[in-house]
Amino acid sequence: MTAASRVLVLNSGSSSVKYQLIEMTDASRLASGLVERIGERDCPDHATALARIADELAHRGLGVDSPGLAAIGHRVVHGGSRFTAPTLITDEVLDAVRELVPLAPLHNPANITGIEVARKLRPDLPQVAVFDTAFHTTMPESAARYAIDTETADRYAVRRYGFHGTSHQYVSRRVARLLGKSPEAVNVIVLHLGNGASASAVAGGVCVDTSMGLTPLEGLVMGTRSGDLDPAVLLHLHRVGGLSVDEIDTLLNRRSGMLGLCGDNDMREVGRRVAEGDPEAKLAFDIYIHRLRKYIGGYYAVLGRVDAIAFTAGVGENAADVREAAVAGLEALGIDLDPALNSVRSAEPRVVSRADSRVAVAVVPTDEELEIAQQAFGLVGKAE
Ligand code: AMP
Numbered sequence: 001m002t003a004a005s006r007v008l009v010l011n012s013g014s015s016s017v018k019y020q021l022i023e024m025t026d027a028s029r030l031a032s033g034l035v036e037r038i039g040e041r042d043c044p045d046h047a048t049a050l051a052r053i054a055d056e057l058a059h060r061g062l063g064v065d066s067p068g069l070a071a072i073g074h075r076v077v078h079g080g081s082r083f084t085a086p087t088l089i090t091d092e093v094l095d096a097v098r099e100l101v102p103l104a105p106l107h108n109p110a111n112i113t114g115i116e117v118a119r120k121l122r123p124d125l126p127q128v129a130v131f132d133t134a135f136h137t138t139m140p141e142s143a144a145r146y147a148i149d150t151e152t153a154d155r156y157a158v159r160r161y162g163f164h165g166t167s168h169q170y171v172s173r174r175v176a177r178l179l180g181k182s183p184e185a186v187n188v189i190v191l192h193l194g195n196g197a198s199a200s201a202v203a204g205g206v207c208v209d210t211s212m213g214l215t216p217l218e219g220l221v222m223g224t225r226s227g228d229l230d231p232a233v234l235l236h237l238h239r240v241g242g243l244s245v246d247e248i249d250t251l252l253n254r255r256s257g258m259l260g261l262c263g264d265n266d267m268r269e270v271g272r273r274v275a276e277g278d279p280e281a282k283l284a285f286d287i288y289i290h291r292l293r294k295y296i297g298g299y300y301a302v303l304g305r306v307d308a309i310a311f312t313a314g315v316g317e318n319a320a321d322v323r324e325a326a327v328a329g330l331e332a333l334g335i336d337l338d339p340a341l342n343s344v345r346s347a348e349p350r351v352v353s354r355a356d357s358r359v360a361v362a363v364v365p366t367d368e369e370l371e372i373a374q375q376a377f378g379l380v381g382k383a384e
Helices: 046-060 092-099 108-121 134-138 150-155 166-178 232-239 244-254 257-262 268-276 280-302 315-319 321-329 339-343 368-383
Strands: 006-012 017-023 028-035 067-077 127-131 187-193 199-201 206-210 308-312 360-363
Touching: 006 046, 006 108, 006 321, 006 360, 006 368, 017 046, 017 368, 028 046, 028 199, 046 108, 067 108, 067 368, 092 108, 108 127, 127 280, 134 166, 134 206, 166 187, 166 206, 166 308, 166 360, 166 368, 187 280, 187 315, 199 280, 232 244, 257 280, 268 280, 268 315, 268 321, 308 315, 308 321, 315 321, 315 339, 321 339, 321 360
Parallel strands: 006 067, 067 127, 187 308, 308 360
Antiparallel strands: 006 017, 017 028, 187 199, 199 206
16 A cells, blocks of 8 residues: 555635645645635534535545545644744644634634544544744744833734745745745745735745734735734724724724725726726725835845745736736846736746846745645654
């Protein structure tokens, strides 16, 4: 019999579970899917959702009890300062993830539930947590700390953790390969532009700064999140506007960003409106781009030398107009986009800058599931 070479990747959200079964020998997807609307009548809880996924896999002859399954890899959003690498899940690890719930009250509880249910399903199988924050734990203190009173910061674990780490890690490595170099040899600015959005500065394969902070609210303008703003805005809204903490939370996380600025959080719709000459959409687009360019410039200075700028996620992979506006006029920094290459649509990783551009501009479709599977498989392999 051949060795177990498949990994089931689970991404448990508060009302959905996404899964992929990946064959590691060739990275092929044997099955993938999504169970939505957990908590409603059809699917009251995560246990039902996972049972449904297990049934679906069994139906296709790929059941979770098959000997080919080497591990289950779980996406976990917040690993705090403790989890710097993929981690084999034990009771103790699960307790530590529970302790981090106050830092990610929307995400970690769902991740934990997914893990608990999966462990019941296959108690004997290695289960691995892959943290969204782990890739960023290499940030120097100068980038990770906020300039607030140290004792207060330490007491409440207030520091910059960063998110989307699995994507930043995958894309920074993949773009190095695209350039025919090793990750250690290149400095990369990764722009993960999806509904949530973040930038990172990666020096020789190591993350040295990222735009999200204590929570995924900091940084770039996103679909529904504000990104950076003067913290006194919150105080002002509370004191002068009388908004409660929960109202401010909802405002900044769910009613801001592109949605708050122009009423649309989908960049396709924003692009369509801009093309029609809609001034509200144009201003929202300009604010989005202005913030993005500030991060590109900032991370250029952080890195000193930049070999590549890699665009990824829904907007980064698909919106040629966003990529063009983000790097327009930066030839003096060695960034020289090729408009023809940039406008080609493709699902493949590709360079879209001119051949003589000192900094390669690339589009690299992200693959967080594959990265999670590889990290989980690598850990299980090592443990054997
Ligand atoms: P993600 O969070 O990575 O799944 O990205 C989702 C976002 O990608 C959507 O909200 C859209 O705004 C954006 N998106 C997807 N396709 C396109 C496209 N063709 N052009 C512009 N934006 C797109």
